Amino acid sequence: MRARTRWVSPGAAGRRGKVRGLRVVVHGMDEVEVVVVGAGQAGLSAAYHLRRSGFEPGGGFVVLDHAPAPGGAWQFRWPTLTYGRVHGMHALPGMELTGADPGRSSAEVIGEYFARYERRFELPVRRPVDVREVRDAGAEGRLLVRTSAGDWSARAVINATGTWERPFWPRIRGQELFRGRQLHTAGYPGPRDDAFVGRRVVVIGGGTSAVQHLLEVARVAQETVWVTRRPPVFREGPFDEEQGRAAVSLVEERVREGLPPRSVVSVTGLPMTEEMRRARADGVLVRRPMFTRITEDGVEWPDGSRFRADTLLWATGFRPVIDHLAPLRLREPGGGIRMEGTRSVRDPRVHLVGYGPSASTIGANRAGRAAVRDIRALLGASGAPAERGVEGAAAA
Numbered sequence: 001m002r003a004r005t006r007w008v009s010p011g012a013a014g015r016r017g018k019v020r021g022l023r024v025v026v027h028g029m030d031e032v033e034v035v036v037v038g039a040g041q042a043g044l045s046a047a048y049h050l051r052r053s054g055f056e057p058g059g060g061f062v063v064l065d066h067a068p069a070p071g072g073a074w075q076f077r078w079p080t081l082t083y084g085r086v087h088g089m090h091a092l093p094g095m096e097l098t099g100a101d102p103g104r105s106s107a108e109v110i111g112e113y114f115a116r117y118e119r120r121f122e123l124p125v126r127r128p129v130d131v132r133e134v135r136d137a138g139a140e141g142r143l144l145v146r147t148s149a150g151d152w153s154a155r156a157v158i159n160a161t162g163t164w165e166r167p168f169w170p171r172i173r174g175q176e177l178f179r180g181r182q183l184h185t186a187g188y189p190g191p192r193d194d195a196f197v198g199r200r201v202v203v204i205g206g207g208t209s210a211v212q213h214l215l216e217v218a219r220v221a222q223e224t225v226w227v228t229r230r231p232p233v234f235r236e237g238p239f240d241e242e243q244g245r246a247a248v249s250l251v252e253e254r255v256r257e258g259l260p261p262r263s264v265v266s267v268t269g270l271p272m273t274e275e276m277r278r279a280r281a282d283g284v285l286v287r288r289p290m291f292t293r294i295t296e297d298g299v300e301w302p303d304g305s306r307f308r309a310d311t312l313l314w315a316t317g318f319r320p321v322i323d324h325l326a327p328l329r330l331r332e333p334g335g336g337i338r339m340e341g342t343r344s345v346r347d348p349r350v351h352l353v354g355y356g357p358s359a360s361t362i363g364a365n366r367a368g369r370a371a372v373r374d375i376r377a378l379l380g381a382s383g384a385p386a387e388r389g390v391e392g393a394a395a396a
């Protein structure tokens with residue numbers, strides 16, 4: 001049986017300067033083959049495939065996450081987003097999510113599922129550890145990962161930091177004048193909040209979150225209006241695999257060109273449900289074009305029409321959380337990171353999973369596998385361990 005890694009603080013271990021089990025500590029810094037940043041769907045998928053490929057927790061790889069608990073961004077989603085209302089959540093590789101109560105919040109269901117997953121495959125997730133920056137280590141082709149819990153030196157980094165922590169607020173003239181409340185999906189407290197009950201509410205955004213917020217809020221608000229930049233495209237019937245692939249390849253094209261990715265949902269359209277059909281018939285799910293000015297007490301369209309509002313709810317999406325990669329200068333002049341598969345073209349040691357075309361649960365699963373395959377090839381004969389099954393690895 002192989003020695004098990006014992007986690008001690010990098011500082012303490014560094015002073016001893018020893019190899020602990022498979023964990024190597026050099027000059028007060030943990031040395032690993034691969035650091036995975038983020039333990040959401042994308043990071044856990046990558047971790048599973050690393051384990052399956054023979055990378056050992058400790059010297060082989062570590063997963064660093066700054067959230068307080070398992071669940072990735074799901075743990076922060078609003079309480080009325082029940083598991084039954086999540087659309088198309090794919091299980092992580094190697095372990096199904098079965099028997100979950102559709103009436104429970106997705107934050108709880110998925111948080112518990114991720115926790116079980118981490119235990120089952122003995123994934124070395126360390127939390128809360130905030131990754132502050134990733135930079136070239138300047139020696140031996142390594143990367144330096146600076147964190148709130150010390151430094152790690154790695155030969156490759158899989159970045160899986162999602163988008164949740166960078167909500168996007170469009171800039172509209174007069175926004176600072178508004179005297180009511182402005183909230184974003186990232187801080188949406190559910191419809192029972194004082195911001196909505198008996199209030200006049202504008203919901204802004206053309207995605208699934210916007211529609212879910214609108215339908216919930218309309219039940220308690222005095223009046224709602226729904227505003228989107230482009231006319232929404234409603235999709236009838238199931239989304240087949242071919243349509244899925246076509247949608248993903250549109251996003252892929254953008255990141256291959258180094259442009260900022262659009263969300264996958266933006267190219268898949270809005271799946272029409274019975275509840276949405278009813279809301280449309282009731283005059284709730286009726287879209288108005290984007291207003292162009294915000295006043296002290298509402299919003300105003302170019303034709304001079306107005307809606308007096310107490311609350312503006314921005315369901316306007318998210319942007320990739322990648323500021324900690326800035327020292328690597330991966331961004332193109334177009335603002336995005338040019339990608340080949342999951343690999344950054346500017347620095348092949350850095351992979352982005354859950355980014356752009358892989359920003360969905362199924363995309364994140366696939367990206368985790370692809371990144372690990374690529375990293376094995378990158379490390380080649382000098383580093384990549386012999387491949388084996390993850391169950392075998394977990395049992396070792």
Ligand SMILES: Cc1cc2nc3c(=O)[nH]c(=O)nc-3n(C[C@H](O)[C@H](O)[C@H](O)COP(=O)(O)OP(=O)(O)OC[C@H]3O[C@@H](n4cnc5c(N)ncnc54)[C@H](O)[C@@H]3O)c2cc1C
Nearest residue numbers: 038040041042065066067072073087131161162354360361
């Ligand atoms: C409201 C909403 C609903 C959605 N519903 C669906 C759905 O039904 N089906 C679907 O397929 N997709 C859905 N998505 C898309 C969904 O977010 C992705 O599919 C997937 O869950 C994202 O996983 P991820 O691992 O990329 O990111 P996340 O789940 O966001 O995980 C990122 C992790 O990185 C950590 N992290 C970030 N920065 C740092 C740092 N600097 N240092 C350390 N840790 C860091 C965070 O703590 C977090 O745990 C939804 C998205 C939103 C916003």
